[in-house]
Amino acid sequence: MSSGANNRPTYARITGTGSYLPGEPVSNPDLVARGIDTSDEWIIERTGIRYRHFVASDETTGAMAKIASERALAMAGLDAGELDLIVLATSTPDFVFPSTACLLQGALGNHGATVFDVQAVCSGFVYALAVADKFIRSGTHKKALVVGSDAFSNILDWQDRGTCVLFGDGAGAVVLEAAAAPGVLSSVLRADGAQADILSVPGQVRCGRVWGDPFLRMEGQAVFRNAVRVLVSVAEECCRAAGMETREIDWLIPHQANIRIIDATSRKMGLAREKVIVTVDRHGNTSAASVPLALDEAVRDGRIRKGQRVLLEGVGGGFTWGAVLFEF
Numbered sequence: 298m299s300s301g302a303n304n305r306p307t308y309a310r311i312t313g314t315g316s317y318l319p320g321e322p323v324s325n326p327d328l329v330a331r332g333i334d335t336s337d338e339w340i341i342e343r344t345g346i347r348y349r350h351f352v353a354s355d356e357t358t359g360a361m362a363k364i365a366s367e368r369a370l371a372m373a374g375l376d377a378g379e380l381d382l383i384v385l386a387t388s389t390p391d392f393v394f395p396s397t398a399c400l401l402q403g404a405l406g407n408h409g410a411t412v413f414d415v416q417a418v419c420s421g422f423v424y425a426l427a428v429a430d431k432f433i434r435s436g437t438h439k440k441a442l443v444v445g446s447d448a449f450s451n452i453l454d455w456q457d458r459g460t461c462v463l464f465g466d467g468a469g470a471v472v473l474e475a476a477a478a479p480g481v482l483s484s485v486l487r488a489d490g491a492q493a494d495i496l497s498v499p500g501q502v503r504c505g506r507v508w509g510d511p512f513l514r515m516e517g518q519a520v521f522r523n524a525v526r527v528l529v530s531v532a533e534e535c536c537r538a539a540g541m542e543t544r545e546i547d548w549l550i551p552h553q554a555n556i557r558i559i560d561a562t563s564r565k566m567g568l569a570r571e572k573v574i575v576t577v578d579r580h581g582n583t584s585a586a587s588v589p590l591a592l593d594e595a596v597r598d599g600r601i602r603k604g605q606r607v608l609l610e611g612v613g614g615g616f617t618w619g620a621v622l623f624e625f
């Protein structure tokens with residue numbers, strides 16, 4: 298724990314959540330009707346996904362982030378002008394630069410806050426939340442907006458049925474404020490760049506052209522194996538750092554990529570299925586948005602209550618993974 302300017306410990310508490318899903322739900326049969334060589338049965342059996350949402354052609358990552366942020370600010374009872382930190386996780390930014398976080402800041406009407414993007418793909422929100430927590434604990438910042446927003450439909454190869462059925466678009470946000478009591482209890486962030494190849498978009502914009510491959514590529518089985526392994530170990534590490542066992546948490550919100558990854562992870566952690574928040578069936582994999590979307594749903598429907606302990610977990614391209622444990 299760190300000390301604030303008054304030498305009393307400062308913690309970071311989540312005081313508001315918000316989220317946004319674009320358009321109408323797109324079902325598995327809708328994908329078949331659009332000409333993708335797949336079936337409702339295959340997608341449900343291998344992934345648990347039934348629906349996902351896609352942005353309209355003129356709808357951006359920043360625009361989704363703005364709606365989710367306004368909803369989180371409204372729950373916190375905060376004006377955007379009061380924020381002194383905005384951290385936005387995305388790997389589908391609106392532009393090469395400025396950062397999508399700066400575009401969001403402008404759209405919200407905030408001036409002068411510390412503002413930047415975090416790029417850790419599907420672990421992005423967990424990375425962003427852990428970073429914002431450290432800013433607040435250091436005493437330098439008091440009111441943060443942390444956002445995960447992604448429009449993966451823009452980087453999917455619609456000829457590749459092994460990936461295009463897995464993802465959806467959306468945004469989620471939380472307001473994090475300095476407080477005298479926790480709040481965030483612990484966080485752990487990890488990565489292994491030696492595994493960059495198993496999940497990537499290996500292209501770039503250079504000299505006015507796209508070089509390499511601008512679509513998402515994935516070795517599905519390698520990602521699956523790694524995801525279960527690191528999600529179990531990082532959950533244990535994060536709980537241990539707070540002096541807890543994983544079975545003592547009230548809720549697990551894992552990255553929503555695949556129901557089989559979620560089930561295998563919670564089984565190995567010894568957690569009852571009733572303690573796991575699941576949205577992958579209705580959202581698909583929304584990358585950096587998946588965890589805050591699920592968090593917002595469970596806060597708004599009353600499952601997550603004041604004083605309960607919630608473990609958030611991310612895993613994704615990089616390879617990256619991490620966890621944040623907090624008391625709501």
Ligand code: ACO
Binds near residue numbers: 462
């Ligand atoms: N519809 C119908 N058939 C399909 C589809 C599809 N959408 N996609 C692949 N198949 C076929 C393949 O062509 C193959 O057919 P064949 O046996 O005739 O060659 C067969 O299904 C099996 O293909 P695999 O790729 O081996 O299928 P697998 O059982 O590994 O399941 C999946 C694929 C669902 C992607 C799985 O590997 C997985 O869940 N991996 C985890 C990846 C993940 O969730 N990534 C999300 C991003 S990463 C993250 O967020 C952490």
